[in-house]
Amino acid sequence: MLDRHSASTHLAPPGATPTLDPLPRRIADFATLGEALDYAAGGRRGLNFHDARGNLAQAYPYAELRRDALAHARRFMALGLAKGDRLALVAETGPEFAACFFGAIYAGLWPVPLPLPTSFGGREAYVEQLKVMLQSCDPKLFLYPAELEDFAAAAAEQRGVEGRSWESLADVVPDEAAALPAADPQEIAYLQYSSGSTRFPHGVAVTHHALLDNLKAHGVGLQVRDSDRCVSWLPWYHDMGLVGCLLSPLSQQISVDYMKTEDFARRPLAWLDLISRNPGTTVSYSPTFGYDICARRISSQTRASDRFDLSRWRVAGNGADMIRPDVMQAFVDAFADAGFKAHAFCPSYGLAEATLAVSLMPPGEGIRVELVEESELSGAGTPAQERPRRYRAIVNCGKPVQGMTIEIRDADGSVMADRQIGKVWVKGASLMVGYYRDQESTDACMKDGWLDTGDMGYLSSGYIFIVGRAKDMIIINGRNHWPQDIEWAVEQLPGFKSGDIAAFAITGPSGEEQPAVLVHCRVSDPEERGRLRDDIRERVRAITGITPVVELVPPRSLPRTSSGKLSRTKARNLYLSGEIVPFDIAA
Known part of the structure; x- marks a missing residue:
């Protein structure tokens, strides 16, 4: 077992630049x-x-x-x-x-x-x-x-x-x-x-x-x-x-x-090895999938404390995609005995158009979630009494960083009250000048010094909660459905992980919108594929109340952005153009 008290928190790896330095600390108070x-x-x-x-x-x-x-x-x-x-x-x-x-x-x-x-x-x-x-x-x-x-x-x-x-x-x-x-x-x-x-x-x-x-x-x-x-x-x-x-x-x-x-x-576990071997490490960031893959890779037969020492990790930053509380809990469960503390998690929200940070959870507050009823997310109003209430856990992404202002606005641009879901707009000195040589796109998202982030969320007591990307929303019969909810439902089936599923809307034969779900399939037997497709269809229907088109596609078919995130828009375009070819499964 690693001795968490054997090394000073001020040490650096042999030969590396030091952690401590006599040079007085300045917090980015420079002109350039x-x-x-x-x-x-x-x-x-x-x-x-x-x-x-x-x-x-x-x-x-x-x-x-x-x-x-x-x-x-x-x-x-x-x-x-x-x-x-x-x-x-x-x-x-x-x-x-x-x-x-x-x-x-x-x-x-x-x-x-x-x-x-x-x-x-x-x-x-x-x-x-x-x-x-x-x-x-x-x-x-x-x-x-x-x-x-x-x-x-x-x-x-x-x-x-x-x-x-x-x-x-x-x-x-x-x-x-x-x-x-x-x-x-x-x-x-x-x-x-x-x-x-x-x-x-x-x-x-x-x-x-x-x-x-x-x-x-x-x-x-x-x-x-x-x-x-x-x-x-x-x-x-x-x-x-x-x-x-x-x-x-x-x-x-x-x-x-x-x-x-x-x-x-x-x-992936080499990341945690590096943190463990560098006794001064206190800050490290990852999107949700980084924590997810580490929690999955650690063997249930292995004590994390035998290999890792994560006790000095005070800021475990999380951002760049939707933060999933179930993944964060799985990471805590996997690495708590290696000294990882749940309150080290630091959820954040940001985007390149704001340089980076829009909001940060104050260090030490950890992951905090609110349960939001499905009808509030979909904009359908009060649910019918006969339908059971369903909730989604929405992660608190912290407070606006210094100099940043956040407003939640409705479709008409009016500012909404606390806990009302709408479009996230931000304003601050760190906003971009604009998109290079693309005034049309700049004008489409920037108005009067404010940036339309394209994200949906709500404010609650000064904290921002992000619920999804407005452009990804699937609207069926006037109801809003978040692709993350559909993808999460499929991920609960054995053998799937984050990034294996892409959900989006397509136009059906009668001109109506319907959800489509592309799923990486690692099964070769045709009968097993058929059963898998039916299981996925039923799982999505049980969670959302809608019946999707389910297509099983070869592994690594789903496209990603340059930063490694799933691109639903590109997946939809490739599917509709025939560039993503699903497996042929008998009805």
Whole structure:
């Protein structure tokens, strides 16, 4: 059994950057991101990159990051890039991306993180996605790791963009005489593609001022301490990974230990191993599915305390998708004897269009839920007496972060009272300038300084509760049905997990709307498939009162966004176009 008292909470892994540092802590009170790195470089903290087995591969102090970034800035200028040019770069978790990203910041360029191929279904799908994003951001230069040259160079060539590996930058002589441009806080710092942007990407334009406002709110909301240390596996092309687990720790001078996202995907429990072996770790984030897969992977025959020590984990952040209380409870049940405390959970709500954080649960309050009757969620009014009441547990996502205001509005734009479900609108200094070169989409979601998030929720005593995405809602006979409820119902059947099911509405033969459910099927026997389809149909009918179209599809058929979340919209389009081919099952 691990001895939870054998190591000081202030220690760092051997060879890694320290947890504690004499440099006085500043909570992101800088005018620009370059200033934040300038200050962090005065201390000894920094980034630490670990291999697939969790061994330290490279310690990268913020001072070294700054040195390399300044050299890259002058290399970019020597290559002819000028202030305001876009620099696209594949967001691989490693020192090369970090140095190129901050090199772009120092040179006044707009870095644009692009996804890795792990979220796509093969070479052609990945190249196509890169092409779409390159067309959208129109970069002057596209950088990528040498091992992805086959993919990235093809996309760059087809889009007429100069592409090169970041390893090749070593051959570029920096323009040492070049004066780095001054950065204005109101200028664009970077472009962030929102997680739902696949076919028609939206490049979110974030200024230095908006970014630092959100980073400060993040630090204040998490009650950052001198003894904090972070562990992360989240991808840097997603806002929670880039802003929450790279830019936020840097702006608050926190040391971070990283493992690559693909290493987490292969060995999820390595995340918890890394937390356990790094005795100073207090902060780590994950979407719900990360906690889910860890709880599923731990053997019922194994005592978690024999392998893990999670006793110092004070902020177990949760965001980026719908937070499911049953999954969180399963994680607590699985790892309580390893020292994990339920009150460490920190639910949050955010989106790239707000830079990142909109709300955070105050540390220590943990997961809190409210039971909301189905009729309130569907807008159907008081349920008939003969129908049993059904409830859904809605997770409290905390209070608005510093400087952020949240309103719940009805379809006419009127502000709604507490505990009334409507559209979530937010306002604050960290909102995006708009979508890059897409004024129509910007105007569709931003009005008078307010952002229409596209999410549905309600306020209760100053806390925000998110119930779902408005665009995902399935409306049948005037009743609203949330796809999450349908998907959850199927997940309760043996052999299914989160991400195996996509629910959405289609138009039936008579022109009426009806729900469709696509389900990953790992059964080969035709009779078993037929029984499985019937079981799914009955389960959905029992939970929702509606009979769906059920299609069993091959594993890994359902598409995901660049951040790994299920894309119901894309699944629907692929199904209707015939690109997702269901198994043939006799009626």
